[in-house]
Amino acid sequence: xxxxxxxxxxxxxxxxxxxxxxxxxxxxxxxxxxxxxxxxxxxxxxxxxxxxxxxxxxxxxxxxxxxxxxxxxxxxxxxxxxxxxxxxxxxxxxxxxxxxxxxxxxxxxxxxxxxxxxxxxxxxxxxxxxxxxxxxxxxxxxxxxxxxxxxxxxxxxxxxxxxxxxxxxxxxxxxxxxxxxxxxxxxxxxxxxxxxxxxxxxxxxxxxxxxxxxxxxxxxxxxxxxxxxxxxxxxxxxxxxxxxxxxxxxxxxxxxxxxxxxxxxxxxxxxxxxxxxxxxxxxxxxxxxxxxxxxxxxxxxxxxxxxxxxxxxxxxxxxxxxxxxxxxxxxxxxxxxxxxxxxxxxx
Amino acid sequence: xxxxxxxxxxxxxxxxxxxxxxxxxxxxxxxxxxxxxxxxxxxxxxxxxxxxxxxxxxxxxxxxxxxxxxxxxxxxxxxxxxxxxxxxxxxxxxxxxxxxxxxxxxxxxxxxxxxxxxxxxxxxxxxxxxxxxxxxxxxxxxxxxxxxxxxxxxxxxxxxxxxxxxxxxxxxxxxxxxxxxxxxxxxxxxxxxxxxxxxxxxxxxxxxxxxxxxxxxxxxxxxxxxxxxxxxxxxxxxxxxxxxxxxxxxxxxxxxxxxxxxxxxxxxxxxxxxxxxxxxxxxxxxxxxxxxxxxxxxxxxxxxxxxxxxxxxxxxxxxxxxxxxxxxxxxxxxxxxxxxxxxxxxx
DNA sequence: TTGAAAGCGCTAACAA
DNA sequence: TTGTTAGCGCTTTCAA
Numbered sequence: 001x002x003x004x005x006x007x008x009x010x011x012x013x014x015x016x017x018x019x020x021x022x023x024x025x026x027x028x029x030x031x032x033x034x035x036x037x038x039x040x041x042x043x044x045x046x047x048x049x050x051x052x053x054x055x056x057x058x059x060x061x062x063x064x065x066x067x068x069x070x071x072x073x074x075x076x077x078x079x080x081x082x083x084x085x086x087x088x089x090x091x092x093x094x095x096x097x098x099x100x101x102x103x104x105x106x107x108x109x110x111x112x113x114x115x116x117x118x119x120x121x122x123x124x125x126x127x128x129x130x131x132x133x134x135x136x137x138x139x140x141x142x143x144x145x146x147x148x149x150x151x152x153x154x155x156x157x158x159x160x161x162x163x164x165x166x167x168x169x170x171x172x173x174x175x176x177x178x179x180x181x182x183x184x185x186x187x188x189x190x191x192x193x194x195x196x197x198x199x200x201x202x203x204x205x206x207x208x209x210x211x212x213x214x215x216x217x218x219x220x221x222x223x224x225x226x227x228x229x230x231x232x233x234x235x236x237x238x239x240x241x242x243x244x245x246x247x248x249x250x251x252x253x254x255x256x257x258x259x260x261x262x263x264x265x266x267x268x269x270x271x272x273x274x275x276x277x278x279x280x281x282x283x284x285x286x287x288x289x290x291x292x293x294x295x296x297x298x299x300x301x302x303x304x305x306x307x308x309x310x311x312x313x314x315x316x317x318x319x320x321x322x323x324x325x326x327x328x329x330x331x332x333x334x335x336x337x338x339x340x341x342x343x344x345x346x347x
Numbered sequence: 348x349x350x351x352x353x354x355x356x357x358x359x360x361x362x363x364x365x366x367x368x369x370x371x372x373x374x375x376x377x378x379x380x381x382x383x384x385x386x387x388x389x390x391x392x393x394x395x396x397x398x399x400x401x402x403x404x405x406x407x408x409x410x411x412x413x414x415x416x417x418x419x420x421x422x423x424x425x426x427x428x429x430x431x432x433x434x435x436x437x438x439x440x441x442x443x444x445x446x447x448x449x450x451x452x453x454x455x456x457x458x459x460x461x462x463x464x465x466x467x468x469x470x471x472x473x474x475x476x477x478x479x480x481x482x483x484x485x486x487x488x489x490x491x492x493x494x495x496x497x498x499x500x501x502x503x504x505x506x507x508x509x510x511x512x513x514x515x516x517x518x519x520x521x522x523x524x525x526x527x528x529x530x531x532x533x534x535x536x537x538x539x540x541x542x543x544x545x546x547x548x549x550x551x552x553x554x555x556x557x558x559x560x561x562x563x564x565x566x567x568x569x570x571x572x573x574x575x576x577x578x579x580x581x582x583x584x585x586x587x588x589x590x591x592x593x594x595x596x597x598x599x600x601x602x603x604x605x606x607x608x609x610x611x612x613x614x615x616x617x618x619x620x621x622x623x624x625x626x627x628x629x630x631x632x633x634x635x636x637x638x639x640x641x642x643x644x645x646x647x648x649x650x651x652x653x654x655x656x657x658x659x660x661x662x663x664x665x666x667x668x669x670x671x672x673x674x675x676x677x678x679x680x681x682x683x684x685x686x687x688x689x690x691x692x693x694x
Numbered sequence: 695t696t697g698a699a700a701g702c703g704c705t706a707a708c709a710a
Numbered sequence: 711t712t713g714t715t716a717g718c719g720c721t722t723t724c725a726a
Binding site: 084106 | 639
């Protein structure tokens with residue numbers, strides 16, 4: 001004998017209206033908090049709420065969305081959810097969005113512009129209410145169209161050339177500039193930079209900060225670009241052969257967290273001592289850098305603040321459609337965390 | 348003067364039918380690949396496809412879903428997207444699901460059963476087509492109801508007591524059993540286990556494997572449970588005071604990747620040398636363990652295979668509703684990766 | 695081979 | 711204060 005719970009026959013608003021002998025509209029209004037506004041008697045409103053709770057009626061969100069045009073879903077597009085930086089940002093954003101009644105639909109681009117285009121199309125088809133985007137180059141036209149359409153949207157981590165939109169990024173140029181100066185002040189002279197071959201604004205900024213600091217010191221930059229994305233083992237070997245060639249380098253900076261990891265692996269395979277033979281600084285902090293022997297100096301991104309600003313900016317334009325048109329562009333300061341890997345060993 | 352692109356007035360199926368002077372049904376049928384079946388002339392089908400492509404018509408998925416009852420969205424519920432294990436699994440699942448035409452709606456539980464209940468309700472309201480779940484205890488009733496409802500569903504990482512459902516888990520008991528035996532064979536005698544205080548099947552299995560190996564060797568287990576989830580600094584200090592108390596321990600096993608990280612931090616603060624003063628093994632592999640000095644021995648989970656089996660199982664029951672009822676339960680073997688941290692230093 | 699029309703479940707304008 | 715009803719955009723049966 002099935003219990004009541006078992007045969008839960010997917011209640012409709014119609015059913016509950018009939019049971020309570022009120023109209024569908026009344027139920028809908030009460031459920032959407034418009035009882036007062038529409039001057040529905042407190043007693044009726046109360047009865048509705050009570051019964052709905054009792055039988056566990058849940059409105060079909062699909063129908064609701066079709067009707068209202070709102071899905072309460074935010075589309076999150078990032079480079080790779082397996083990258084700790086993006087995973088942490090995603091976790092924080094999810095948490096904050098959930099608290100405000102929004103859910104996340106997420107996808108990784110893997111820096112593939114064609115895949116990204118498909119993703120953006122899918123999000124549009126699904127009518128997400130807003131977008132949070134860390135995109136590869138090559139989708140400028142699509143994003144521009146999105147902005148024009150008036151959909152709330154926030155770019156983060158990186159900008160898109162020629163696209164005017166809300167954005168929250170980290171000031172990697174200053175971060176790398178200061179990090180480079182720190183190395184110089186420690187007496188290191190041949191400072192190399194390892195960065196991925198990606199024409200993205202945040203990467204260019206990081207390289208620029210590094211280059212500027214060196215030039216001001218009258219030194220010349222030594223930039224090595226590695227293919228990315230690419231097979232892990234290949235990346236390590238690439239770094240390894242770079243270090244083998246660059247026998248005069250006394251310091252190296254990694255432009256991303258994953259290059260830091262692969263770079264350390266390469267240095268370890270070569271048996272290079274840090275910082276005695278080569279000083280190291282990586283962009284982005286994580287457990288590995290903090291606990292490595294020696295601990296690695298990093299340019300730490302303000303992840304918590306980044307997530308907060310991103311979701312704050314999006315929710316603001318979501319809840320205040322009037323303000324669409326006013327563009328918010330934020331640049332957050334990273335923090336240089338000096339650890340043993342960049343300290344000139346006292347001779 | 349707005350260009351054609353600018354005033355893209357949200358095309359409807361109606362518009363395209365009218366333009367082509369065919370019926371709405373014809374357009375719909377062609378778009379859903381039922382042209383042949385419904386014997387629609389090739390020429391008409393071709394015209395429809397061509398025009399749709401030309402003007403970039405995209406059906407409203409909300410309306411489509413409301414009508415068909417299918418959303419092509421998979422709900423992914425995990426403990427914490429910022430945990431590298433879950434982040435990696437999520438990345439792999441997302442990639443494989445996308446390739447099959449499904450998108451992911453994801454949420455983290457943070458081991459909060461009440462939050463989890465809300466999450467499951469939200470997913471139901473949004474009519475996700477299937478569920479991939481790594482849940483905390485306390486939601487057995489909800490999941491049992493979900494299974495009864497016939498919705499495709501796969502549990503992973505951990506089972507739920509008393510719930511019969513598809514599942515893909517890793518055999519942590521054997522993994523820890525073998526790891527413990529390895530330590531014993533290296534001559535370590537006082538082996539402690541640090542684990543989170545979570546009554547979850549995978550944790551219990553790991554503890555059981557450890558305990559069994561010790562008992563078989565006539566030794567007694569030494570299990571320390573730490574509060575989780577909890578503030579990071581607190582976790583490190585908790586581990587630290589455990590190590591301070593346990594002066595006779597000559598080896599320690601960490602039941603999760605995060606405990607491994609915090610445990611290493613604690614040992615470092617105490618200045619304990621690994622493996623001379625204490626040998627270390629952690630469950631779950633990652634960059635930190637591989638590159639740590641000394642490299643940490645781990646019980647590595649077969650993440651790629653796990654993701655593959657999870658999505659494979661789900662898609663199978665998604666695409667083959669007939670088979671609902673046939674439960675698939677898989678147990679994958681982890682791999683002991685021996686590194687320096689667990690090797691008896693040659694005296 | 696194609697067209698008309700009945701919904702999917704809900705919201706909200708309009709009437710009463 | 712509450713009820714009726716017209717859609718939101720699409721799929722699919724049934725009739726032509």
